[in-house]
Amino acid sequence: MAERFARRIPEPTVVRLPLYQRVLGELSVDGIPTVSSAELADAAGVNAAKVRKDLSHLGTYGTPGTGYDVNFLLGQIRHELGLDREWQVVIVGMGNLGHALAHSQRFSTQNFRTFALFDIDPAKIGEDFSGTPVRHISELSDALAGMSQAIGVIACPAGPAQDVCNRLVAARIAAILNFSPAVLTVPPPVLLRQVDFSVELQALAFYIVHPEAVTGAEEDTQSGL
Amino acid sequence: MAERFARRIPEPTVVRLPLYQRVLGELSVDGIPTVSSAELADAAGVNAAKVRKDLSHLGTYGTPGTGYDVNFLLGQIRHELGLDREWQVVIVGMGNLGHALAHSQRFSTQNFRTFALFDIDPAKIGEDFSGTPVRHISELSDALAGMSQAIGVIACPAGPAQDVCNRLVAARIAAILNFSPAVLTVPPPVLLRQVDFSVELQALAFYIVHPEAVTGAEEDTQSGL
DNA sequence: CATTGTGAACGCCTTCACAGCC
DNA sequence: GGCTGTGAAGGCGTTCACAATG
16 A cells, blocks of 8 residues: 555655655656756755765666656655645635745645635634635544544644644644644644744854854855745 | 854754743843853753753853853843844735734844835735835835845745745845745845744644654753754 | 763765666 | 766764763
8 A cells, every 4th residue: 555665755755755756757747857956956956966875765766867746746746745635625724825835836736725714813714715714623523533644733822822732632633734933742543743933043043153064065155945 | 344253153053042032131121130051941941951961062151060151141142143233124915924024023132123014915005014025025225225234024825925935036135935835945145034833833743643753852842942 | 979061983875986788 | 878876975063971070
């Protein structure tokens, strides 16, 4: 059922797969039939050895002397990332960030379907986002009833974040993407990832103050992910 | 001038410093005088050994048997992160995400001052965000003239992102935080960091599809950053 | 006696380099 | 000849464990 012996894929590789997926998608649209690891590496801003090692974790898909078949490799990666099925996403917290995420092309693209929106503020209930109404957070469990592998996005302030998180967990969410600046705790097997703007901003400030601490980017002039 | 012999601080540590900074800020507000590495670790969602090793990169600030002085350590970390000075931030791209970032408390807090907003769409020019007007991107160089260490935020679509990036570089920006799903190239010594929502979403999807690939979180039930 | 700071061991990802294959 | 796949080497952060210390 799974692909081969399901060798474990390192997390750094997992995070680069979406990058390759995006680049391959563009190549596919452009009708380019094959890519070498060097070309793919260049477009993705990494080095060729890393690309080959990453792809080797998925299987032996390349052809020596030629490279990789763009469409085939794209399909394999999309499958590996689960992008060949549809994912239900719920967003909790319809402040400015929630608005932005709900409107985002990128959430609706790639088979991530924004399925429901929630807030705790009565004033926001009922607002409509291209057909999806904002509902009160107390309806969360009902809305998620029967969904087996939904993904929750927390876009509320840090204060209520753990409470929202608990509600999502209680509603049997499979995974949570947390945009609030709060350290959250979830029980297994619920998955949790964090996106924190201010951490990135502070990291940039650190490296401006400490230029000597910058790890020189290699071949090209770009900083890695 | 610099702190001691400016030992190089590993990037994973740099990224955790903002986390410690936040937790210590809360402890400070609560009037708590000291923390042990175990307590700090717990609040930050990491383990105690990591906290001690991280902090040891800054200096010998702890007291055996007692722990760390909250206010003193907070000051040291804030200094290290450059948070004891003010940072000018410009945002390019005033779509939904740009709106959200411009309004965000977190950008205005922590001494990051949103100094100017830009867009290429004439319809958006002139809109006002709590006193900061949206200007046309062609004014970027003028607006940044004389600023030595400004930080640029790219919140536009992938298409124009490299062009925007080039304009920021030409305007002598010190660092760029890129929210667009594009691989950007900048010349040194310009710093670049990437925040990509859809990568995180796709990573979550991957781990839902491959539960066996999840690296079990240790002590507590939380997934790391 | 609780807790720090750190050398050493460990694990893991990255990079190298080249045999193998088209 | 060009390029992949991969074993081996290298580098680096994490974890361990304990001597040192107030």
